[in-house]
Amino acid sequence: MTTAESPGIGKYVAVYLCLVVITALQFVIGYQKIEGGQMAVRMLTFGVIQTILVVVFLMNLSVENRALIKFISYFMLFVLAAMNWIWTDSFRLLLFRLTKTGPS
């Protein structure tokens, strides 16, 4: 039933090393005293890069059927986009709590 071809081990090791380096960078950033928003953006950027590396190379999505790639990509992008509805409301709630104002 195998549809994905098995690439050489060198490719896997290269991706693995990239993931280790990116994760190490995340730890370095984690220990830096930078503002929370900036840190979140940097962590998310590294997270997106890690996701692409894992899904494309380690889960071998790149060698799968093109229709499957489209199906999974569109679905995942929709889920990740839909997650972002929270931000406006969470900032609104933070403002209310900090200023003690808002609906009673």
Place this chain on the structure above:
Amino acid sequence: MNREEDTVSDAVMGTHVPDMMEESPFAIPSKKLAMWLFIMADVMTFAAFLAAYTFTRNATPNWPRPFHGIASIAVMTFIMLTSCLTMLIGLRAAKMGDKAGAFRWTMVTAIAGIVFALLHIREWILMIDQGVGLFHNPWGTAAFGASYYVITGFSLLHISVGSVALMIVGFRYNGGRCNADDLEVMNLYWQFVDLVWLFIVPAVYMMNLAR
């Protein structure tokens, strides 16, 4: 026997089975498609958890930052990342017909998962010793404990179940009851749980380091 009866008879006897079967969606094997669908569903679950967590964290002033050092988390992350590589080495060995190698590397991966789970439980025990429960903690916001245990617990559950599943599939593969395709399906699952952990570490631990 008329033509209609003849068709029914053929179907019952199995002579027209190819006409009755549909093609696999996306032209991939059913087991692999099922795993991709499971992963997509699980992405929604974890996305919901992380969205709820980031909402609460962002909306709460003075969110606790209890982690003074995360060396053990770094070790756990390294173990998980390395287990992904060993899983792929095992899968490659299986595809090349190296049965002993595939079994060996699959077991190495499963053991790495178990070590990770044990270290994770140790982290939980340390947190419990500090007084962190689901609805209370020494630092104020009660939601911290609930979100910490739910997110990391769900990940721990996935990795524990995955380790057991890897052992079962590994032994079945060694006994000739599973093949390389089953290991490929397990590889998809294992890479996914590793990826989830790579998101949990920054969100739960690094963003909450004590300053």
